[in-house]
Amino acid sequence: xxxxxxxxxxxxxxxxxxxxxxxxxxxxxxxxxxxxxxxxxxxxxxxxxxxxxxxxxxxxxxxxxxxxxxxxxxxxxxxxxxxxxxxxxxxxxxxxxxxxxxxxxxxxxxxxxxxxxxxxxxxxxxxxxxxxxxxxxxxxxxxxxxxxxxxxxxxxxxxxxxxxxxxxxxxxxxxxxxxxxxxxxxxxxxxxxxxxxxxxxxxxxxxxxxxxxxxxxxxxxxxxxxxxxxxxxxxxxxxxxxxxxxxxxxxxxxxxxxxxxxxxxxxxxxxxxxxxxxxxxxxxxxxxxxxxxxxxxxxxxxxxxxxxxxxxxxxxxxxxxxxxxxxxxxxxxxxxxxxxxxxxxxxxxxxxxxxxxxxxxxxxxxxxxxxxxxxxxxxxxxxxxx
Numbered sequence: 001x002x003x004x005x006x007x008x009x010x011x012x013x014x015x016x017x018x019x020x021x022x023x024x025x026x027x028x029x030x031x032x033x034x035x036x037x038x039x040x041x042x043x044x045x046x047x048x049x050x051x052x053x054x055x056x057x058x059x060x061x062x063x064x065x066x067x068x069x070x071x072x073x074x075x076x077x078x079x080x081x082x083x084x085x086x087x088x089x090x091x092x093x094x095x096x097x098x099x100x101x102x103x104x105x106x107x108x109x110x111x112x113x114x115x116x117x118x119x120x121x122x123x124x125x126x127x128x129x130x131x132x133x134x135x136x137x138x139x140x141x142x143x144x145x146x147x148x149x150x151x152x153x154x155x156x157x158x159x160x161x162x163x164x165x166x167x168x169x170x171x172x173x174x175x176x177x178x179x180x181x182x183x184x185x186x187x188x189x190x191x192x193x194x195x196x197x198x199x200x201x202x203x204x205x206x207x208x209x210x211x212x213x214x215x216x217x218x219x220x221x222x223x224x225x226x227x228x229x230x231x232x233x234x235x236x237x238x239x240x241x242x243x244x245x246x247x248x249x250x251x252x253x254x255x256x257x258x259x260x261x262x263x264x265x266x267x268x269x270x271x272x273x274x275x276x277x278x279x280x281x282x283x284x285x286x287x288x289x290x291x292x293x294x295x296x297x298x299x300x301x302x303x304x305x306x307x308x309x310x311x312x313x314x315x316x317x318x319x320x321x322x323x324x325x326x327x328x329x330x331x332x333x334x335x336x337x338x339x340x341x342x343x344x345x346x347x348x349x350x351x352x353x354x355x356x357x358x359x360x361x362x363x364x365x366x367x368x369x370x371x372x373x374x375x376x377x378x379x380x381x382x383x384x385x386x
Contacts, residue, residue, distance in 0.1 A: 044078050045105070046133040053126030062122075063090055095122075107273040108253045109133075115260050125260055132252050139245060139343060146350040153358045157365070164369060166201050169194035172373060182379075186372040226278045233279075237346065237353035244343035246280050247315060251336030259329040265292050283310045297323050 048069060055065035066086040073079035081102055088098035096114035099105045105113075109129055116125035173194050183191070197204070219225040233239045253274060257267035268288040275281040283304065290300035298320045301307045307316070315335055322331030 046130055046137055049126050049133060050130035053123050053130055056123040062095055107270050111257060111262060111270040112260055115262050128256060142344060142347040146347045149351045150354045150358060157362055165193050165197045170198050184375050187376055190372040229277055237350045241343060241346045244339045244346055246277055248336045248339035248343055251332040255329045255332030
């Protein structure tokens, strides 16, 4: 039994898909400029949606609620953002389209706001959005807190390595040459690194930081982010965290959209658009194509290659059961709750997982430098004793 047999005819589903058509997102350059302008405002998104939901639920008009939120906004960029939305709505633009023009809200948010406006359940949809966005922000905060210790250790390791290579090792090079003994390969490598930083350090270090900043920019706004995501998936602990968080997000978004009355194909399209991890984005795109031609989830999972690596067999079976029983949105929300907890537990354990790896790297670096310096001295002492 497919998705299109849950009490609605296939024609009515197609009409809803056509009605809730995919909106156009801003162009690349506008998206970049708006993204830079909205940098640091992510934590205010949940409060904006929550306060708007509360005011609309109390009976205020959209324009009056936006005017109030505009006056209450403490950050100037956030106040300007709300002001633009307010002006668009007053000029007759739909709220969902005004929000979409700012490139600040996710396609998932825009989809629920649009269906809320067209079905008269805007306040309820906004309230659900606020709860989910609050969970997302809490998860991101836990991940950031978990990464503080590893980040500090990595930063100090880089600083110490640069300090040794740039200031300490050049002082020892003369001593090593004065020993007048055959230097082992490791010592010659240390000397080469020292000479490189002495001659080119003032150019090399700023250039590396500049390249990293440019790479971070392109990874955020272009398809180059695929490389960064691939690298993240190679780190133990981080890979599990990304997997659990992605499955939780899959359940939250798809379940909420289906419960709000969004057509299955449009819900999967919104899920694909909001997903940033290319591995999951590609899977959701393939799943959308199968559902679009009338395949059930069971058939879709069987025909999509490596689907079990994206969604575990247990999750797939739960989804199939929910589809057959007509309770798909409910089981998706349960999946979201289960994997949200798994993601939170993994985030708490992440420092414990990464700490041994970082200690091994630091110990290896220190041992290499110490061995390279001590070996020539030990050779001289041995010759004197002989």
